[in-house]
Amino acid sequence: MSAQAPACGWCDDGxxxxxxxxxxxxxxxxHNPHICPHKRWHFTRCPACQCNGHAVCDSEARCVQPCAARAVGDHCDQCAPNHWGSSLNGGVCQPCDCNGKAVSCAAETGRCYCSTKGLAGDRCDKCDNTNHYHADLLxxxxxxxxxxxxxFTFNLSKKxxxxLSxxxxxxxxxxxxxxADFSITCSAHARMNLTVRTRSTMHERVLFSDLNCTNFRYKAFQFRFAKSEHSFGVEDNVTSTTFFVYVYDFRPPLWIQISFSQYPKLNLQQFFITFSSCFLLLLLVAxxxxxxxxxxxxxxxxxxLFVEMEQMASRPFSQVCVELERIGGEAGGVPAPVALEPCRWGRAAVLSLLVRLPTGGTGRAPPLGGLALASALVTLGHHADRPRNQCK
Known part of the structure; x- marks a missing residue:
């Protein structure tokens, strides 16, 4: 006390x-000897017995346990668990008032640490409506x-x-x-109860109790809530059936995955008929x-073909007289071109010429004099590596 108030000392009550x-x-x-006798005055040293008025000391100046007034500690300087307040110098410790919804509270303020997620208020007497937790009427x-x-995934790993439990x-x-189908998975050890309440009975009926939900999954087609056994839907703004899930006896950190689903049951006959019809329709379209x-x-x-015929028909025609010379009494020499029709862009042309047909050793090719009109596509221009009159 003298360190905090240098002008003061400690007067033991005796x-x-x-x-x-x-x-x-x-x-x-x-300063006033009548207030504190000299034998109970301590200015630079504390009294040997330090029990804060909740116990007496033995011969070795140790506090006799247990301490009174819900205090604990070697010097009875702390409040017992589930209590709050200050036990120093005769202070009083009070039990945590949490409506049975918490096992501990803040030692200084008495604010309850609610053990159920969704409870709020200093005494756990409200619901956390901000985070979508609501009270039930019954x-x-x-x-x-x-x-x-x-x-839904609930991650209970924050400070x-x-x-929570x-x-x-x-x-x-x-x-x-x-x-309706229900599934739940817990990442750590936890217990679970599942109950149902109907509009007609208005009280909960236990479906499952004290199950380990660590790897539990309420699978479809095996434990489905059938519509024939339960009345689902809403009538007059009141639900016909309500399921309640209680997860408890766990210690964070923990995450929980939980869901209720209502998917229509697959009709295999209708599926195959629809699939076959679509497949046949696809084949017909293909x-x-x-x-x-x-x-x-x-x-x-x-x-x-029509375009080609039109192009061929549009080519010019004319009559040409050809004079053949005889060399050594027989027809011979290099055939001369009769006509040269340039193609588009001037890089090639259609060359028409007379050629001699083979006679087969008879001297004349039957039945007409051994001549024929031939056409060839040739390139225009000079090529050094070819004879001048050679066609490609």
């Missing part, structure tokens, strides 16, 4: 428990409302989650003509497209 008061004084005595507690056909969920299937393609290809070939 009960032998270390309780006292800080009063003005000096090294030798207090049940005590706060529940997270699970939407149908969604998978404020270290005191339970979490509650609620779901009401809304489709009256579809079965065959029709193939026939159309064939007709189109035939049309294009005919069009190209």
């Amino acid at each position: 009960a032998g428990g270390g309780r006292g008061a800080c009063v003005p004084g000096g090294e030798r005595r207090p 049940n005590k507690g706060c529940y997270y409302d699970l939407a149908v056909d969604y998978q 404020e989650d270290r005191h 339970a979490i509650n969920f609620r779901n009401a299937p809304v489709k009256p003509d579809v079965d 065959a029709a497209l193939w026939k159309i393609k064939q007709k189109y290809d035939l049309y294009r070939r005919r069009q190209r």
Whole structure:
């Protein structure tokens, strides 16, 4: 006390428990000797017995245990678990008032550390509506409302989650003509209860109790909630069936995946009929497209043939007289061109000329004099590596 208030010293109350008061004084005595006798005055040293008034000391100046007034510690200077306040110098420790929803509270303020996710308030007497936890009209507690056909993941690994040991969920299937499926997976050890409440009974009926949800999965086609056994949907703004899931007896960190789903049951006969119909329709469409393609290809070939015939018919025609010379009494020599028709761009031309047909040793090629008119496509221009009159 003298370190915090140098003008004060410690006056022990004389009960032998270390309780006292800080009063003005000096090294030798207090300023007012009538308030604190000299034998109970401590200015630079503390009393040997330090039990904060909650215990007496033995012969070795140790506090006799247990301490009174819900205090604990070697010097009875702390409040016992599940209590809050200050036990120093005769202070009083009070039990945590948490409505049975927490096992501990803040030692200084008494604010409860709620053990169920979704509870709020200093005494765990409210629901955390901000994070979608709501109270039930018939049940005590706060529940997270699970939407149908969604998978929810709850990650309980934050610092404020270290005191949690339970979490509650609620779901009401809304489709009256579809079965309901439920699945849950926990990453660490946890227990689970599953109950159901109907509009007619208004009380919970236990479906499963004390199950280990670490790897538990409520699988479809094996444990499905059938629409024939449960009345689903909403009537007069009131749900017909509500499921409650209680996950408890766990220690964070922990994550939970949970979902309720209502997917229509697959009709295999209808599926195969639809698939076969679509497949046959696809084949018919493919065959029709193939026939159309064939007709189109035939049309294009005919069009190209007509264009070629028109181009051939548009070529100029004329009458040419050819005079043949005899060399040594027989026809011979290099055939001369009769006509040269340049093509487009002037790089090639169609060359027409007379050629002599083979006679077969008879001297004349039957039946007409051994001559024929021939055409060839030749390139125009000079090429050094070819004879001048050679055609390609």
